[in-house]
Amino acid sequence: MTFYIISISLLAFVAVYALMGVWAERKISALIQDRVGPVEVGKFGLIQTFADILKLLQKEDIIPTRANKFLFALAPLLVFTSVFMGFAVMPFSPDYISSNINIGLFYFMAIVSIEVVGILMAGWASNNKYAFFGSIRSIAQIIAYEIPAGISILAAVMMYQSLNLQNIAYLQGIYSKEPIYFMGFWEVSKIGGIFSWGIFQAPHLFIAAIIYFIASLAESNRTPFDIPEAESELVSGFHVEYTGFKFGALFLAEYAMMFLTSMVLVILFLGAWYSPLPNIGSFALADYTNGTFWGLAWILLKTLALVVVQMWIRWTLPRFRADQLMNFCWKVLIPLSFACLFLSAFWKLIVL
């Protein structure tokens, strides 16, 4: 019974988050470009996207005549399901994780890779050259960027010595059973707060976090790595033939993916559900502001802040060219992430 309640509430959360995410994206882009964005439907246009999805669900569900009908229908389902399955291993607070498995991070990496198959399926089944180009680009990009993402994650995993996301979360604050050092020299196990977060446990983890963030932008097809969608070149990439509910599912998956990758970044490097406030002498701020509900609030706050940063990046940086994208991945990010990996090994053997 609890299984159903939890999965349905997660689905509801993802759906509402995606709608608000679309609203936030439109509003942020509008304000950055000195426009006003949605303002008519509801206060500040807050329910504009709810009206949009209502319209989208009523639309005729068009399947192109020459499309592969089975794959065409399966693709959005696969994309959304794979992203949604990723939420199963996310620790939302110290006491709550849907599935507390030892290979949580590995499972996350695997499940997110399935999304690529869905995107290829969508592009192939549409029988449209733009959709196919989009999906080919997406495959090349996601497979390339999974390497720096995986290796920077590995650098963090070597520091934490665990693949269980809940264990990793515990190791970044006052509830940790093992001692935590700020940059390897200052014991902060009892101080907690922002000083015990993953990015401050070792200098190279800071770089690993940045590498993972860049790679996660590419994995969720966000600007500056949105060449699979590239509106000005490919109309809208792999989902150009989709309408109605199927298009809605693909859109939902894109925003859910943004949330998921941001959440993994928060769990690995930004203290998961720990409060950023440290214990200062008798002001035990970290003790006060940690707990089940505090944890839920902190992790959502941090993740949503990262999502907003992703949107900010989208409306600031122009799109990479395909060759620049590959150059950047193979010549910059992968060597850097390997350096982080070796530094992790070095750090674990010699410094601590």
Next chain:
Amino acid sequence: MSKLTNILKSVAGIVKGFALTAKHLFRSSKTVRENIQSDTYFSERTDNTSTLRYPHIKLPLPDNSRNQLHVEIDDCIVCDLCAKICPVDCIEIEAIKAVEDIGKTSDGTTKRLHAAQFDIDMAKCMFCGLCTIVCPTECIIMTDEYDVSLDNVAAMNYHFSTMTAEEASRNKIKLAAFEAEKKAAKEAALKATQEKKEEGNV
């Protein structure tokens, strides 16, 4: 070395870009737009958005702007000048002579004709504004309204006459009776003069 400076330059450029977008993000979102004639209209805006929230805020129109036509039928003397000058013949007027003066327009001209029909087909109208120029009583004018959308092309034929068909036919009967009376009177007068002439000849 040059590669390192290149990287640093790029990073500085990216940071600059982020600062710029953040500045715009937190700028006031109020919409203020002054008239195009004001001095600051073309200068860079620093504190508001560029969007004009159209139905709520409208830009003032120039004095000579040409929009939807309107006829103040009470001021119309049914002179038919507008229909005559119209290059696309979009004005259709049917006049009925009145038996007596039927009042005055707001500028003091006496009205002698009933406007049984005064239709302007805005679908045909080319917005040249000639009708407003020739109108002696300035009853046909261009309004400020320019955003009109209708779902039926017949609805674009505006009817300005307030006269009902019943009233029109009553006026027609009245006119016919008056004319018949006049004719009879004329014939009677003619007869009388002829008789007089004949008497004189005798």
